[in-house]
Amino acid sequence: MTYALPPLNALRAFEAAARHLSFKLAAHELHVTPAAVGQQVKALEARLGVQLFERLHKQLILTAAGQAYLPGVSEGFRHIAEATSQLKPEGVVLLQLGVHASFDLRRLDLAAFRSAHAEIGLRVLQPAGLHELVEGKVDLLIARSLGHHPGYRCDRVTEGTGLGDWLIAPEGTVDCPEIVSFREWLRTVMDERARASRRPRLVGGVGS
Structure with a gap:
């Protein structure tokens, strides 16, 4: 069966812009420019022959057509995500962790995580x-100096006021069990290291 579908990038742009009611925030989520989001939406409107947004001064509003279209598009993306997740091997949930280039993986005992969570197949990119x-x-990312990114949950990995490392995951998947397990494990590891670094050290005995 052949489906008459608009370009998926245009649908992604519309869905993100409709959720945020902002081309700028949609652009942040999709990692493109606001102009690119606007062009994709305009092309989608031309293809469908209907106006999806009212573009007012500093405000974006869904038209009646846009409001009617959004639930089906969002549901379609949800079904695609669910179908993709079902392709994972039975009994093992795959978790793809991305890590920025300068992060020293020796800081994390990933073998300990794999041992504690045998049901999660952790892969690192x-x-x-x-x-x-x-x-x-990747499903989640350890990134440098990205404390806020619309559409994503950002948790501080390292303490301090510097740039630091952040664990980032899309808001739509932050509550997935495998992501929650890794986030809680990572928080425990880093908290233990922080406490250990603050413990006083004996540097020598004091004679009486």
């Missing part, structure tokens, strides 16, 4: 950045 996360090549 390094180097990786936001592009790989947006494209779905």
Whole structure:
């Protein structure tokens, strides 16, 4: 069966813009420019022959057609995501972790995570950045100096006020069990290391 579908990139642009009611925030989520999102939406409107948004001064509003179209598009993406997840091997949930190039993986005892969570098949891609996360090549990302990114949950990995490392995952998947397990494990590891670094050290005895 052949499906008459608009380009998927145009549908992604519409769905993100409709959720945020902002081309700018949609662009941040999709890692493109606001102009690119606007062009994709305009092309989609031309293809469908209907106006999906009212473009007011500093405001974006869904038209009646846009409101009617959004639930089906969002549901379609959800079905695709679910069908993709069902392709994973039975009994093992694959978790793709992206890591920025300068992060020293020796800081993490990933073997300990794999031992504690045998039901999760952890794979690591390094180097990786936001592009790989947006494209779905990784499920979550340890990134440098990205404390806020619309459409994503960002958790601080390291303490301090510097640039630091952040664990980033799409808001739509942050509650997936495998991502929750890794986030909690990573938080425990880093908390233990922080406490250990603050413990006083004995540097010598004091004579009486």
